Amino acid sequence: MNKGMKRSTPNDKMTVIYSSNPGPTNGTRNLAQPMQTRTLDKLFDNKPLAEKMRPNTLEYYFGQNKVLGENTMLRSLVETHDIPSLLLWGPPGCGKTTLAHIIASNSKSSSNSRFVALSATSASTSDVREVIKQSQNELRLFKRKTILFIDEIHRFNKTQQDTFLPHVECGTITLIGATTENPSFQVNAALLSRCSVIVLEKLSVEAMETILIRAVHSLGIRVLGEEEDVVGSLDSSSSSEPQVYIEQKAVRTIAHLCDGDARNGLNGLQLAVQTRMNAAKLGHLKLDTSQTILIEEDHVKEGMQRSHILYDKAGEEHYNCISALHKSMRGSDENASLYWLGRMLEGGEDPLYVARRLVRFASEDVGMADPMALTQAVSAFQASHFIGMPECEVILAQCVVYLARAPKSVDIYKAYGNVKACLRTHKGPLPSVPLHLRNAPTKLMKDLGYAKGYKYNPAFSEPVEQDYLPEELKGINFFTYAANN
Numbered sequence: 199m200n201k202g203m204k205r206s207t208p209n210d211k212m213t214v215i216y217s218s219n220p221g222p223t224n225g226t227r228n229l230a231q232p233m234q235t236r237t238l239d240k241l242f243d244n245k246p247l248a249e250k251m252r253p254n255t256l257e258y259y260f261g262q263n264k265v266l267g268e269n270t271m272l273r274s275l276v277e278t279h280d281i282p283s284l285l286l287w288g289p290p291g292c293g294k295t296t297l298a299h300i301i302a303s304n305s306k307s308s309s310n311s312r313f314v315a316l317s318a319t320s321a322s323t324s325d326v327r328e329v330i331k332q333s334q335n336e337l338r339l340f341k342r343k344t345i346l347f348i349d350e351i352h353r354f355n356k357t358q359q360d361t362f363l364p365h366v367e368c369g370t371i372t373l374i375g376a377t378t379e380n381p382s383f384q385v386n387a388a389l390l391s392r393c394s395v396i397v398l399e400k401l402s403v404e405a406m407e408t409i410l411i412r413a414v415h416s417l418g419i420r421v422l423g424e425e426e427d428v429v430g431s432l433d434s435s436s437s438s439e440p441q442v443y444i445e446q447k448a449v450r451t452i453a454h455l456c457d458g459d460a461r462n463g464l465n466g467l468q469l470a471v472q473t474r475m476n477a478a479k480l481g482h483l484k485l486d487t488s489q490t491i492l493i494e495e496d497h498v499k500e501g502m503q504r505s506h507i508l509y510d511k512a513g514e515e516h517y518n519c520i521s522a523l524h525k526s527m528r529g530s531d532e533n534a535s536l537y538w539l540g541r542m543l544e545g546g547e548d549p550l551y552v553a554r555r556l557v558r559f560a561s562e563d564v565g566m567a568d569p570m571a572l573t574q575a576v577s578a579f580q581a582s583h584f585i586g587m588p589e590c591e592v593i594l595a596q597c598v599v600y601l602a603r604a605p606k607s608v609d610i611y612k613a614y615g616n617v618k619a620c621l622r623t624h625k626g627p628l629p630s631v632p633l634h635l636r637n638a639p640t641k642l643m644k645d646l647g648y649a650k651g652y653k654y655n656p657a658f659s660e661p662v663e664q665d666y667l668p669e670e671l672k673g674i675n676f677f678t679y680a681a682n683n
């Protein structure tokens with residue numbers, strides 16, 4: 199939205215862009231001269247670098263080649279300005295909002311359409327109704343279509359999502375929804391069937407490097423290692439202002455650490471630059487005669503520590519990781535099991551959630567092949583409960599490896615499933631408990647035949663012949679039941 203003029207509505211939840219100029223962004227300025235400190239400060243302008251760098255055209259939208267590469271359906275639709283309603287599904291910072299803005303800019307420059315953006319985190323149903331009313335008026339009076347962008351659409355409840363339905367269907371609005379959550383669970387089926395789902399991925403390290411280098415250049419910072427530059431032979435221009443350089447290695451490190459999230463990567467870059475600039479301003483950096491501020495790998499690492507482990511505890515990643523852990527243990531792959539455990543714990547997962555799943559696994563997948571597994575898992579749960587994170591991480595790791603190495607048996611899991619199926623599919627009233635198996639604590643019960651004929655096993659030295667199932671289930675074997683039915 200670099201060049202679009204943004205005007206906020208009174209409640210400030212809705213953003214309408216009235217004009218846009220999709221020309222090249224400031225990323226293409228002359229790279230020859232490093233930016234001087236004062237100018238650099240001004241350039242940031244208290245704005246997140248990620249916002250400043252948001253591209254307006256596909257030319258500067260990097261990565262996502264699977265959906266936007268040459269000859270892809272989406273690319274030709276964007277280029278021909280023939281946009282259907284879309285759901286953009288992808289992890290944070292992969293470019294959903296940016297793509298929606300590019301589509302809008304493209305459509306506006308060619309066809310008579312307007313773009314309205316709402317965020318489902320703050321907009322109410324009445325905001326949505328208001329937008330729809332305006333869209334109807336625009337279409338009726340000016341023959342102008344509305345592209346409605348809803349960020350985090352999964353946060354709208356079913357009723358709110360239903361509000362769009364008829365208007366998407368009749369073409370009053372073209373809906374572009376963005377979501378980090380699997381739309382099959384979070385977006386209602388009727389709306390889903392009216393939208394094309396575009397799956398965006400985490401940005402590759404290469405795409406991230408390109409995005410970061412473009413940002414570095416736009417700030418007038420030079421990349422050491424990229425050109426002929428070496429610190430000793432840096433431009434010793436007459437200016438007394440320090441000049442800023444960044445090691446190419448440092449840029450690559452950000453690209454690796456940001457986990458495919460461009461916002462995270464650009465924030466990391468901004469933090470490193472600002473920290474070094476401030477240190478120079480406050481005199482904490484000793485500048486040599488060439489007046490050079492150099493940003494090295496260690497400086498960017500500091501700002502990005504661990505923040506790259508992205509893990510949405512409430513979202514799909516939580517289920518994906520626990521499923522991967524379960525399957526790795528089932529497949530007896532102890533390394534994969536440890537890896538998925540690490541992904542969850544380092545991402546901030548509740549250790550007791552993991553521990554509960556290990557208890558379940560010990561019974562479901564190990565079962566009678568090693569009944570000690572259940573004891574191990576329950577102990578791991580209790581120990582984690584006593585001592586919490588981070589100490590309990592090793593306890594959980596021990597249990598995960600025990601379970602991965604243990605022999606496996608699903609006999610009990612299946613047999614119990616068969617019992618439930620037997621009860622569920624039973625026709626007619628469930629059979630009574632046989633009289634001889636019932637207790638007879640009163641005379642009346644004894645008179646009615648309760649406990650009559652029951653053989654108390656310890657009183658017999660030889661195996662006892664006795665039925666324990668109702669007559670009609672006599673001989674049933676739940677361990678082979680499914681095969682017989």
Ligand SMILES: Nc1ncnc2c1ncn2[C@@H]1O[C@H](COP(=O)(O)OP(=O)(O)OP(=O)(O)O)[C@@H](O)[C@H]1O
Nearest residue numbers: 248251252259260290291292293294295296460461
């Ligand atoms: N593919 C891309 N090419 C160039 N820049 C990108 C790309 N994707 C993201 N960016 C940069 O990252 C910033 C954040 O991206 P954007 O807001 O589009 O992410 P998002 O997927 O909508 O994230 P969220 O789900 O967190 O809202 C943008 O302002 C832009 O500077």
